[in-house]
Amino acid sequence: MLFAFFSYMFTKDETLRSKLVKRAESNGFKAIVLTVDTPKLGRREADVKNKLGTPKLSNLEGLLSVDTDKKSDSGLQAFVSESKDASLSWKDIEWLKSITKLPLLLKGILTAEDAQRAVDAGVSGIIVSNHGGRQLDYSPAPISVLEEVVDVVSGAIPVLVDGGFRRGTDIFKALALGAKAVMIGRPVVFGLAAKGEQGVRKVIEMLNSELELTMTLTGCPTIKDIGTAGAMFELPVID
Numbered sequence: 001m002l003f004a005f006f007s008y009m010f011t012k013d014e015t016l017r018s019k020l021v022k023r024a025e026s027n028g029f030k031a032i033v034l035t036v037d038t039p040k041l042g043r044r045e046a047d048v049k050n051k052l053g054t055p056k057l058s059n060l061e062g063l064l065s066v067d068t069d070k071k072s073d074s075g076l077q078a079f080v081s082e083s084k085d086a087s088l089s090w091k092d093i094e095w096l097k098s099i100t101k102l103p104l105l106l107k108g109i110l111t112a113e114d115a116q117r118a119v120d121a122g123v124s125g126i127i128v129s130n131h132g133g134r135q136l137d138y139s140p141a142p143i144s145v146l147e148e149v150v151d152v153v154s155g156a157i158p159v160l161v162d163g164g165f166r167r168g169t170d171i172f173k174a175l176a177l178g179a180k181a182v183m184i185g186r187p188v189v190f191g192l193a194a195k196g197e198q199g200v201r202k203v204i205e206m207l208n209s210e211l212e213l214t215m216t217l218t219g220c221p222t223i224k225d226i227g228t229a230g231a232m233f234e235l236p237v238i239d
């Protein structure tokens, strides 16, 4: 089954906020994923060092342009601080829920307390994520906090996870710890860079076949069976 989630961040431009949601709805997206861990961009020193350029984004069509904004610092950092609203809070989540019927998922939850608040706020799901470790040094690895988040949510809403999943065995561990799904970021980008569309397919096929092999070798015919078999599999040691 294929479906698309709309990746959403609060823009400073208030009219654009609802416009983007309406566009997502009319273009058939199945859910809104609100990123909650990026009020500002983390300090990405490699971007600064490499003077990361961004496409000229005077409007969304700008994405089609190959012209870049030449900034002395990271162009991405400049773009985020110019366009995104750093004051995002729980009341904005209430507003976002009020303007759409699409399920709303919060991406960037890393504590049991925030997971509980998300459930209380009536969102449809959460994504345990540290933004691929790209936002804040020393933020915990998502896999290390997954279990406590799953415990507190206790089945009220689905818990998804991302960050550092590179093997089918990694995915198996997350499913064993109670994640409903695992999301990937950089692996598909690596595949794309190496071999275009075929590379992306290859990455997904590799992860799928590794997961299937892990399931076979641990005696799990279906994803549902992973829960009990997870205990026999070596999980990360967490201090």
Ligand SMILES: Cc1cc2nc3c(=O)[nH]c(=O)nc-3n(C[C@H](O)[C@H](O)[C@H](O)COP(=O)(O)O)c2cc1C
Residues within 6 Å of the ligand: 007, 035, 107, 129, 130, 131, 132, 133, 162, 163, 164, 165, 183, 184, 185, 186, 187, 189
């Ligand atoms: C090139 C790139 C762009 C990203 N852009 C966004 C973004 O706009 N919003 C967001 O919530 N996360 C963004 N992320 C983070 C991913 O959604 C995801 O949390 C992370 O990449 C997962 O970790 P992984 O790359 O180890 O799989 C981006 C990641 C990469 C690599």
